Amino acid sequence: MSRTPSGAGSPGAAPSKLDTVEHAAATPDIEQPWAELGLKKDEYERVREVLGRRPTGAELAMYSVMWSEHCSYKSSKKHLRQFGEKAPHSDALLVGIGENAGVVDIGQGYAVTFKVESHNHPSYVEPYQGAATGVGGIVRDIIAMGARPVAVVDPLRFGAADHPDTKRVLPGVVAGIGGYGNCLGLPNIGGETVFDACYQGNPLVNAGAIGVMRHDDIHLAKASGAGNKVILYGARTGGDGIGGASILASETFDDAKPSKRPAVQVGDPFQEKLLIECTLEAFAEKLVVGMQDLGAAGLSCATSELASNGSGGMRVTLDDVPLRDSTLSPEEILMSESQERMCAVVEPEKVARFLEICDKWDVIATVIGEVTDGDRLEIYWHGEKIVDVDARTVAHEGPVYDRPYRRPQWQDALQADDANALPRAADSAELRAQVLKLVASPNQASKAWITSQYDHFVQGNTVLAQPEDSGMLRVDEETGLGIALATDGNGRYTKLDPYTGAQLALAEAYRNVATTGARPLAVSDCLNFGSPEDPAVMWQFTEAIRGLADACQVLGTPVTGGNVSLYNQTGEAAIHPTPVIAVLGVIDDVARRTPSAFAEEGHQLYLLGETAEEFGGSAWSQVVHDHLGGLPPKVDLERERLLADVLIAASRDGMIAAAHDLSDGGLIQAVTESCLRGGRGARLVVPAGLSASTFLFSESAGRAVVAVPRSEEARFTGMCGARGLPAARIGVVDGDAVEVQGEFSLPLSELRDAYEATIPGLLA
Amino acid sequence: MTVRPSATATDGSAGRPNVRIGVVTFPGSLDDRDTQRAIRLAGAEPVPLWHKDRSLGQVDAVVLPGGFSYGDYLRAGSISRFSPVMGTVVERAREGMPVLGICNGFQVLTEAHLLPGAMLGNEHLHFICRDQKLRVENAGTAWTTDYEAGQEIHIPLKNMDGRYVADERTLDMLEAEGRVVFRYAGDDDSTGYPPTEQASPNGSLRRIAGICNAEGNVVGLMPHPEHATDPLVGTGRTDGLPFFTSILRTFVEGAAA
């Protein structure tokens, strides 16, 4: 390694000379590697303008990471504003967009915070560690709000199921998510696993976390109060995840090979578990004024955001940062993304107690600076000032782009390629074969191989977990108050129509929450798209945001926060636009949750909602015809609301024994799953006016199937009738086969084999 | 075995001895709170114990809970074994105090040589979490009297390092002395992992899920009884509750005698 111990300044300076603020002011003409650090020419010029001089090496490091797409949202900011502008009024929203995570009131003095983030690229490079550190990062966001993390979820997307590289990526990702989450003691209560060739080379590894706190424990990332101390605690800072900073740290550009600093870090879940415990103990003793996790952009981000959200003044002595590698330069320390670190702002008289708690948990904690009266973020190294900036310009006043967007030319042709025109099964035998093929297809098959690698029991509050429609947790043991969470996304629908696709994702997650008996309250999202520099992708992105914001308005569920992941593409080929939507719900007593298993013979099966011929983007069109075209199912948000109301009321009044929402795969997929879960068969009758194929495979939105005990039938149908929700009796729980009268009968054992063998077979 | 109830206090209402069961928290323990809850549900008093303390307070028995103490780095249980609290636990266990090790706690007990054998990574190399069928082989230990020998129960299994290994001589001895307390029963598995050589969910030799020491006061098992004590959460069953009522009864009857 050829780095100089004290850290070289900018190239051209003598290696031993530190690039101080003073030096920068005196040497305006030195060439700086802004391009290598990912800044555009005009962005670099803007930095010089903001500072009134050239930046020091350290300042350049900070601006370059903080003004990156990942940290500044420069391509998406303009559009994300809609989530705030169109937000429906909600009394439940305690903290909205802009903080580490939004906070929602669930009653009885409890508040919940939840968020989903992407860790796509690292997980492709090093599946285990990439996914593991993704979980670590999202959990720190939750702790930073003052909440105890109570569960994680993991929406995942991989390339084709039978592609050899999927065999490398998937097991590693799953083991990493499990390895980290299990070791933290967080139950995994849901997620998604989707295969599609479009994700080859760009797997989507999204990780979500939920935390619970009391109202008065909410903490914001804010450094206020001159004299308050800034404490860095957790892991030592190392040379991992530095990326471009090594360019700054090297003596010349030439010896800065890009591979020198790996972009992937190794996670230490044990360290993170200690961080959780000591942070919560510090919160409980009211020792903390402000709190920030260290994620992307490490200390650059934490210091500038804490300062910027406060009065703006902060002085940091970088020499006090505990290092794992004593040769790190100040630029590298500022940019390092070493995992498992947090930053707290603490009043001086409480510092001793804070450090004591860290010591109890064997967590290294160091005062690295203090809040100052001024409005400058100043950073010192070896007694010299190397950063002197207005923190806001780093953290919040980065560039904003209005990137061009244009509906792609191919969109019309894609939509014209109508899936409803695809040939249907010619006879009952073919229909039966199609059902088996559907149930056994990788996207529809059982995900138990994956989900059994996740602890869903730990913490002792898991009421529902996979494979239920949503995960559900008990929050209060006395009252039974609980929360539910579901995540959904459908890249195929969104490709066909981004506006509708995003709404369908929201509608499905919303429906999944209501299906279990919980009332949907709030939304978080993770927007995975290709390159924003491609106007077609940018159009998909803007349409999806518009669709989501509009739908949230109708459903009354505000977006509380989210995450944007762009540049998911290989060469010219972008992934399907994939907004992943998480919906959080509340249930006043988890004892009345609705499970999805058909557990008792004789229960009547009702199909709620209306079924039309809608095959565009469907699983059937993919599995049977390898086809993607036409329009996605229509969205009727008022209907979704009504359906949710009915499902919640039926759960509250004990009218239904089971419910399962209908989504990809249609009715037959849902019935098969509920039958297999309960170990009971079902006899179904195709309703008049529908073809068997449409009845079984159509993916019309706003539907669910419920099992109603005979004793409740009149009351239940009466309620549906009174509220105007179509409810058709389609069969009964019975026997040990799924039988569609006049068409076919499929023994449960045959269905089970088809459903359960696929994923293990692919990954063995 | 001899039970020496230090259970002196009585809870006024029932006049019943107040049985105090310590639950050790190591850094990285995860199921410690759940174990405390299960103890409370069974009617005893859970007492949190901290790994850095040598003292066990006034407890009558100790549970080493599940989790990933010290991240399970090096080997599961290998670092916790050297904690101050374990010095006392080992001492008191040798004097006859009942000790139960669940999952990570079982791993700590083997590393501390309170129980023979060792725990290795699951044979299929995956973490496994599922509802597991077990057969109770020995209903005579301090922790299993409320079961019947031969009874089949379902409790959650969730671990990475659950493969019980010992040499043949040790295994034969365990069998001969009735010290195999639980065995994995059936392989009603829907996860699709290839069946292990040993027909157990993790490759444990002779399908051993739990064992005890010669005196029967120290029991270790991989599955988690504390997660099968409340019908609303976990597996929806309460098959794990008898662990905690057994130990309660051990003391209540010991005190009455």
Add this chain to the structure above:
Amino acid sequence: MARVVVDVMLKPEILDPQGQAVQRALPRLGFEGISDVRQGKRFELEVDGPVDDAALARIRELAESFLANTVIENFDVKVEDLPGAPGDAPAATVTAGEAK
């Protein structure tokens, strides 16, 4: 038959939580004077036939593409004397290759 050993260690700049946990435990066990511990993997491969340059080249390839992820790990390939039994052989004799 010969044995080839592939040692895989995390790169120096990468955090090694396992090694760190071991090191932190040492003082408690009464061991002083060890300033750093790194933990890695050791693969013992029993090779049929002679371990010539071609065989070693293939094993290096195997190490690079499969046994190690060179994004975060370094590896080292060496040939060992024919051992008595796996796991208790005398140490290496020939360094056959390494990667950084």
Add this chain to the structure above:
Amino acid sequence: MARVVVDVMLKPEILDPQGQAVQRALPRLGFEGISDVRQGKRFELEVDGPVDDAALARIRELAESFLANTVIENFDVKVEDLPGAPGDAPAATVTAGEAK
């Protein structure tokens, strides 16, 4: 400063599924001619001061009581030349001890 390496391998009679998994994957990757693979652990200890007999004896004790669980594992302790950087050093030179 010197480096002492402790290799820890499962005893031969103990099933090593990790090694087996590697071995099973080999044909798929196009590697033939490897009849057995065992996977173990390698610890690199950086020792302050001289590595004399006393120091080695202490490290052997450490290996026996802590780094290995001798119920299931064997270990081997050796001294390495002063390396350039951890993880990419040339192979061992002195066999300092072993246990069965």
